[in-house]
Amino acid sequence: xxxxxxxxxxxxxxxxxxxxxxxxxxxxxxxxxxxxxxxxxxxxxxxxxxxxxxxxxxxxxxxxxxxxxxxxxxxxxxxxxxxxxxxxxxxxxxxxxxxxxxxxxxxxxxxxxxxxxxxxxxxxxxxxxxxxxxxxxxxxxxxxxxxxxxxxxxxxxxxxxxxxxxxxxxxxxxxxxxxxxxxxxxxxxxxxxxxxxxxxxxxxxxxxxxxxxxxxxxxxxxxxxxxxxxxxxxxxxxxxxxxxxxxxxxxxxxxxxxxxxxxxxxxxxxxxxxxxxxxxxxxxxxxxxxxxxxxxxxxxxxxxxx
Amino acid sequence: xxxxxxxxxxxxxxxxxxxxxxxxxxxxxxxxxxxxxxxxxxxxxxxxxxxxxxxxxxxxxxxxxxxxxxxxxxxxxxxxxxxxxxxxxxxxxxxxxxxxxxxxxxxxxxxxxxxxxxxxxxxxxxxxxxxxxxxxxxxxxxxxxxxxxxxxxxxxxxxxxxxxxxxxxxxxxxxxxxxxxxxxxxxxxxxxxxxxxxxxxxxxxxxxxxxxxxxxxxxxxxxxxxxxxxxxxxxxxxxxxxxxxxxxxxxxxxxxxxxxxxxxxxxxxxxxxxxxxxxxxxxxxxxxxxxxxxxxxxxxxxxxxxxxxxxxxxxxxxxxxxxxxxxxxxxxxxxxxxxxxxxxxxxxxxxxxxxxxxxxxxxxxxxxxxxxxxxxxxx
Numbered sequence: 001x002x003x004x005x006x007x008x009x010x011x012x013x014x015x016x017x018x019x020x021x022x023x024x025x026x027x028x029x030x031x032x033x034x035x036x037x038x039x040x041x042x043x044x045x046x047x048x049x050x051x052x053x054x055x056x057x058x059x060x061x062x063x064x065x066x067x068x069x070x071x072x073x074x075x076x077x078x079x080x081x082x083x084x085x086x087x088x089x090x091x092x093x094x095x096x097x098x099x100x101x102x103x104x105x106x107x108x109x110x111x112x113x114x115x116x117x118x119x120x121x122x123x124x125x126x127x128x129x130x131x132x133x134x135x136x137x138x139x140x141x142x143x144x145x146x147x148x149x150x151x152x153x154x155x156x157x158x159x160x161x162x163x164x165x166x167x168x169x170x171x172x173x174x175x176x177x178x179x180x181x182x183x184x185x186x187x188x189x190x191x192x193x194x195x196x197x198x199x200x201x202x203x204x205x206x207x208x209x210x211x212x213x214x215x216x217x218x219x220x221x222x223x224x225x226x227x228x229x230x231x232x233x234x235x236x237x238x239x240x241x242x243x244x245x246x247x248x249x250x251x252x253x254x255x256x257x258x259x260x261x262x263x264x265x266x267x268x269x270x271x272x273x274x275x276x277x278x279x280x281x282x283x284x285x286x287x288x289x290x291x292x293x294x295x296x297x298x299x300x301x302x303x304x305x306x
Numbered sequence: 307x308x309x310x311x312x313x314x315x316x317x318x319x320x321x322x323x324x325x326x327x328x329x330x331x332x333x334x335x336x337x338x339x340x341x342x343x344x345x346x347x348x349x350x351x352x353x354x355x356x357x358x359x360x361x362x363x364x365x366x367x368x369x370x371x372x373x374x375x376x377x378x379x380x381x382x383x384x385x386x387x388x389x390x391x392x393x394x395x396x397x398x399x400x401x402x403x404x405x406x407x408x409x410x411x412x413x414x415x416x417x418x419x420x421x422x423x424x425x426x427x428x429x430x431x432x433x434x435x436x437x438x439x440x441x442x443x444x445x446x447x448x449x450x451x452x453x454x455x456x457x458x459x460x461x462x463x464x465x466x467x468x469x470x471x472x473x474x475x476x477x478x479x480x481x482x483x484x485x486x487x488x489x490x491x492x493x494x495x496x497x498x499x500x501x502x503x504x505x506x507x508x509x510x511x512x513x514x515x516x517x518x519x520x521x522x523x524x525x526x527x528x529x530x531x532x533x534x535x536x537x538x539x540x541x542x543x544x545x546x547x548x549x550x551x552x553x554x555x556x557x558x559x560x561x562x563x564x565x566x567x568x569x570x571x572x573x574x575x576x577x578x579x580x581x582x583x584x585x586x587x588x589x590x591x592x593x594x595x596x597x598x599x600x601x602x603x604x605x606x607x608x609x610x611x612x613x614x615x616x617x618x619x620x621x622x623x624x625x626x627x628x629x630x631x632x633x634x635x636x637x638x639x640x641x642x643x644x645x646x647x648x649x650x651x652x653x654x655x656x657x658x659x660x661x662x663x664x665x666x667x668x669x670x671x672x673x674x675x676x677x678x679x680x681x682x683x684x685x
Contacts (some may be wrong), residue, residue, distance in 0.1 A: 093453075125452060176447070177436075177447050179383065179385065180543070219381070294545070
């Protein structure tokens, strides 16, 4: 049975963005619960052996609605405290331009956490074509050559074609030809992109920031369609993480008077395709959903609704 | 620009097929040095695209090709080279070719269009198809950030051609439809200077932009990849009918047209496939449109298939001729007699070819010197 943690913090004052301390608390609590360990560091050790750990961000929406710098920094702190060398932590995206526009500071040096786009000097895309189903792509050399593991750190958004932009869709940023794979609501392409051997072998954890859910008009930023949700979705099953993310997105859409994604002509079919090829669980009944609420004093309560 | 720096530029481009043919080097090197003075650039263009509509609910719909991609903010179309920025649609490759070369016009192939001359040939990254047999997939299936691009505006291309006596510009290699604005403006400027333009295309384009392009194009070569829609669905990621429509439009417009059919073992090489293609061409375009059956080499996603046997191509030739097509050629078979142009009436060899080279051209104007039969084309 796949396990997904949805963890929410105390309500934030209107307009306030979560800071590193909040992200750290949510991350460590979620990791401890996901792996049923006493310390987040033990979860990290269970996930990663030796080698470099990448964090694939989603920076298409610039500073407005991209993977938050504070989340990535908090996650980096947790990894470092668990024994991963700073230089073995690699924050990455398609382009340097996108990373910078989202507020990240580039660093391709051998000191400190690295932060770089696939278009950085010396990287680019490999020469080997990988295929799964109808997908055939070259893959970012950052993924194939620089990192041993990957954490998919993205944001929960509506997507004009895919319906849902969560973890699976974010890995389009690892291939050289994402524009070829948007037909038919990205089905089964989003599944097969994640089934490309280097991606499937490295992805270990999905973290979806759902502090503010863009429930319509995505994946670009549209301030008219943002709804606070106040939490994170975390799982080591990439399909299950997205399945829960979809539940939340649909709920927020309903609350705001929007029709379901299927009714809007954007059914999220690629999750079923992903389950079919063995990437994970897309059936809610087969997902152990743990909903955690962190109170202002730090106390954690279980249960509640999505 | 000094030769050393120019060579460095070429070195950058080698990975993306931007290589100059060495035997043509002396003829064009000066011009390309000028081109390279603009240098390789990491900057993409931001020129507003033509042929799109803003949607009332936000986003845009591209009307350049039959895909009609609907694109929200900061997303790109299927081609990968057009991006919505705040509901204005931009081409990112205007003046940014990633492949520049001077080729024999026969390489396009155009056999009835100024034979024996050269064409300044260029392409940008991107394509509106995804042919599993693409021979230039490393540029056609890439986004412009992934290729080394020159900064080469239309006026500079025309100046190079004019200064160096290159009579034709060919928009080729990837798919010129996706760099339509760049092609159109270059061709318009070239026409004013007496330089011809040839579009080498898959023909997957909407009627309006195609018709508009007739005003500036002198020749079009269309890859009719198969006469089967199933083939287009499975191996091209496209549809057949819009290509057929485009062919009819081109013929009606009177722009010089030639057709290529890449014959791929087991996929489109049956007698029935070849016959239906020949019959369609004859019925809809006429018997005097040159049809080139060319040899497939294992590429990209079809590396599992063998090269087309010469006998298969010869069978295609026989079928084409038997169905009444007057100008059937075989391609990628250097030295084969079916590379040459024969008079359909008396059978005399009029233009003898060895690969891309013309060894004899006996045409008298547009006529067979033996029986005076008029040969269609622009000679």
